[in-house]
Ligand code: NAI
């Protein structure tokens with residue numbers, strides 16, 4: 001597969017989309033930006049499509065001629081089932097159908113650690129969580145990411161569209177909780193991982209965890225490294241301040257016991 005050059009970035013107005021449209025052009029990509037929310041600060045000359053994932057005609061036009069898609073658009077936290085159904089489940093289906101119709105062969109799917117959120121977090125000498133651990137979604141949101149991964153698997157097997165599903169931890173400029181010390185992915189490492197996922201010579205459906213090389217890491221990063229990802233950051237520099245402010249994680253607290261943290265309570269506890 002030749003290295004992709006033109007990439008459709010869905011969710012380009014969001015937190016991660018904004019970070020990635022800043023970082024990915026330095027890898028040589030030309031980005032086409034898609035979001036239902038207007039993108040006010042898009043660089044001059046960039047292509048911006050303001051449309052909903054429910055709009056199949058707009059999606060088809062948006063994917064036409066791109067080499068690959070980075071699919072970030074959708075609801076990124078817990079919500080009502082109906083809203084998740086429309087944006088994340090039907091929306092992701094619409095995107096894959098548009099890709100199939102227009103012959104796009106590589107998608108990077110923003111999956112989430114909340115596909116396996118009810119997995120108990122490692123403590124002490126417990127082994128890292130493997131990528132093959134059974135799914136245990138913690139929310140309708142996590143459930144929609146399980147659907148996205150399975151949809152990617154179906155479109156790989158049936159239609160030859162290769163997807164790398166990245167189960168992102170917490171990709172923000174800095175971790176804001178003690179839990180995030182374990183699952184944080186710096187934006188720069190995020191760009192390194194998404195670049196690896198866009199270019200790695202893998203076929204079919206590949207699932208990886210996405211984080212920096214954190215001292216307090218909970219999961220196995222070797223599937224991501226196998227794509228050529230070499231993380232350079234570690235959240236440990238934020239640890240002392242966060243622990244002084246919030247204390248260590250308490251295993252007896254249901255919001256601290258599992259990988260998904262406060263998503264594992266009903267209702268989820270914010271902020272996380
Ligand atoms: P965000 O909520 O800031 O951005 C999501 C974007 O998708 C928004 O700009 C929104 O307008 C757009 N969007 C929502 N529904 C849409 C629809 N129906 N049609 C078109 N656009 C729509 O979320 P964030 O943090 O940037 O996350 C991006 C993606 O990465 C999401 O899919 C999220 O689930 C996933 N993710 C993010 C993590 C993170 O740490 N930031 C962690 C794990 C997964």
Ligand code: 15L
Nearest residue numbers: 076077112113114169170272
């Ligand atoms: C996610 O999947 C969310 O999209 C993001 O906003 C964070 O909450 C992240 O997981 C997390 O687990 O911290």
